[in-house]
Amino acid sequence: MKANELKAKSTEELKQEVKELLRAQFSLRMQLSTQQTTKTHELRKVRRDIARVRTVMQEQKLTAGN
DSSP, X not given: OOHHHHHTSOHHHHHHHHHHHHHHHHHHHXXXXXXXXXXXXXXXXXXXXXXXXXXXXXXXXXXXHO
């Protein structure tokens, strides 16, 4: 997921994206704790995607205020 793609989305779409990513993060954490998966790199990707979406949301919030 790239920041350019996220900047084109609306605030509601970004909120939905964060919800989905948080669910995915929870699922991956549970899979790792029960040793059902060995894809530890996926958790890192999801965490970074969440941060990326939240950063774009904050940028939109700041530009709307000015």
